[in-house]
Amino acid sequence: MTPEQNQTLTLTGPSTSMGALLRRYWLPFLLSDEVAAPDGDPVRVTLLGESLICFRDTEGHLGLIDEFCAHRRVSLWFGRNEEGGLRCPYHGWKYGVDGRALEVPSESPAFCARVRLLAYPCVERGGVVWTYMGPADLQPPLPEYEWAMVPPGQRYVSKRLQQSNWMQALEGAIDGAHVSWLHRGALANEPMRVGSRGARYQNDTKPRMEVMDSPTGLTIGARRAAEAGEDYWRITQFVMPFYNMIPPYGDHALHGHAFVPIDDHHCFVWTFTHHPTRDLSADEHAAMQSGEGIYAELIPGTWRPVANRGNDYLMDRAAQRSGRHYSGIPGIAMQDASLQESCGPIHDRSRETLASTDTGIIMARNRLLRAARNLEKGEAPPALDPMTHHLRSASFLRPSGMPFSDVADEVRRAGAAPGTPHLSI
Numbered sequence: 312m313t314p315e316q317n318q319t320l321t322l323t324g325p326s327t328s329m330g331a332l333l334r335r336y337w338l339p340f341l342l343s344d345e346v347a348a349p350d351g352d353p354v355r356v357t358l359l360g361e362s363l364i365c366f367r368d369t370e371g372h373l374g375l376i377d378e379f380c381a382h383r384r385v386s387l388w389f390g391r392n393e394e395g396g397l398r399c400p401y402h403g404w405k406y407g408v409d410g411r412a413l414e415v416p417s418e419s420p421a422f423c424a425r426v427r428l429l430a431y432p433c434v435e436r437g438g439v440v441w442t443y444m445g446p447a448d449l450q451p452p453l454p455e456y457e458w459a460m461v462p463p464g465q466r467y468v469s470k471r472l473q474q475s476n477w478m479q480a481l482e483g484a485i486d487g488a489h490v491s492w493l494h495r496g497a498l499a500n501e502p503m504r505v506g507s508r509g510a511r512y513q514n515d516t517k518p519r520m521e522v523m524d525s526p527t528g529l530t531i532g533a534r535r536a537a538e539a540g541e542d543y544w545r546i547t548q549f550v551m552p553f554y555n556m557i558p559p560y561g562d563h564a565l566h567g568h569a570f571v572p573i574d575d576h577h578c579f580v581w582t583f584t585h586h587p588t589r590d591l592s593a594d595e596h597a598a599m600q601s602g603e604g605i606y607a608e609l610i611p612g613t614w615r616p617v618a619n620r621g622n623d624y625l626m627d628r629a630a631q632r633s634g635r636h637y638s639g640i641p642g643i644a645m646q647d648a649s650l651q652e653s654c655g656p657i658h659d660r661s662r663e664t665l666a667s668t669d670t671g672i673i674m675a676r677n678r679l680l681r682a683a684r685n686l687e688k689g690e691a692p693p694a695l696d697p698m699t700h701h702l703r704s705a706s707f708l709r710p711s712g713m714p715f716s717d718v719a720d721e722v723r724r725a726g727a728a729p730g731t732p733h734l735s736i
């Protein structure tokens with residue numbers, strides 16, 4: 312990639328082409344729990360480089376508005392959330408969830424009627440608050456990813472702060488080749504795969520990777536040798552613009568991520584877990600809450616991982632030597648994050664040496680760049696239609712030599728019909 316392409320791919324501020332693309336999708340930005348109470352505390356939100364405030368008014372409506380008061384631009388994080396709006400404590404100007412001034416105490420009603428802050432619509436689905444930051448007349452229907460549609464008992468959602476550009480986090484998530492290396496030690500005791508047949512085939516460290524464009528993004532297959540005459544397939548979905556769906560193990564739940572830019576140097580790594588046919592167990596909840604599996608242990612009251620750049624991610628050289636943690640870093644999430652943050656806030660893609668296992672990453676970059684370019688020419692982005700969200704990852708055995716196109720077709724046809732079991736061994 313050229314440095315210019317790298318910029319186009321990674322920067323998502325208001326006047327960038329990737330920013331324009333991302334602003335055409337509903338974006339997950341808070342857990343509903345963070346703004347649960349009417350008249351509760353307002354929450355600072357930075358999203359795609361924009362400084363915003365989210366609050367829930369007396370009637371329970373959510374607002375996401377410009378962080379700064381229209382008057383003399385102080386932060387509305389200090390605002391009083393009361394009686395149907397957020398009141399700036401400096402001179403008492405008060406705003407509704409749609410950004411309109413409800414009161415400007417010192418001035419006439421006509422003055423008040425002219426005051427309006429930038430505001431974005433908010434919806435809640437799947438325990439998550441979503442916003443749409445694009446042109447109002449082009450707002451798409453609400454997302455229908457399966458994790459967001461199942462009953463609450465079948466789902467768990469959390470997020471962690473990552474100190475890197477969103478794109479290098481996304482690239483790690485669709486890079487199936489790193490799993491048998493970086494996560495080698497962790498996978499042995501990983502609660503989300505114990506007891507599954509699939510886990511034992513993952514010792515083959517040279518998976519053959521295949522990638523195809525799909526209506527939503529990319530379908531990525533990793534084929535490994537299994538018993539005689541059979542291949543073990545792990546099928547990952549990349550869903551535009553920043554989601555992945557991770558192949559499951561046995562009857563364990565399905566997992567996925569979203570990599571949502573905070574600004575160009577930070578992102579939230581969301582993790583979604585759901586089971587299509589049963590409630591998650593108390594044990595599963597406890598494991599996820601304590602930061603096991605692909606979740607990270609967080610510093611209480613923050614979204615910052617306990618293992619972070621400031622403490623060298625709790626590097627354990629003895630565990631590295633023994634192979635218990637292949638890189639020396641405990642925990643799958645921070646094994647990924649430590650290396651992705653180590654590239655610097657925006658990884659310089661003009662200095663890479665890409666290999667055959669990077670095909671999925673190359674295709675995802677091209678898909679995003681193409682969609683951004685096409686949008687500039689007036690073409691609508693892919694995967695806005697909620698019907699395209701009805702898909703899953705998968706893992707299964709199929710006869711050796713079965714072409715990837717047949718395997719990918721089968722997964723696409725299986726879709727994600729509510730209440731049906733997932734394809735998983």
Ligand code: FES
Binds near residue numbers: 381385399401402
């Ligand atoms: S700065 Fe907000 S009311 Fe004056």
Ligand SMILES: [Fe+2]
Binds near residue numbers: 483489493643
């Ligand atoms: Fe990983």
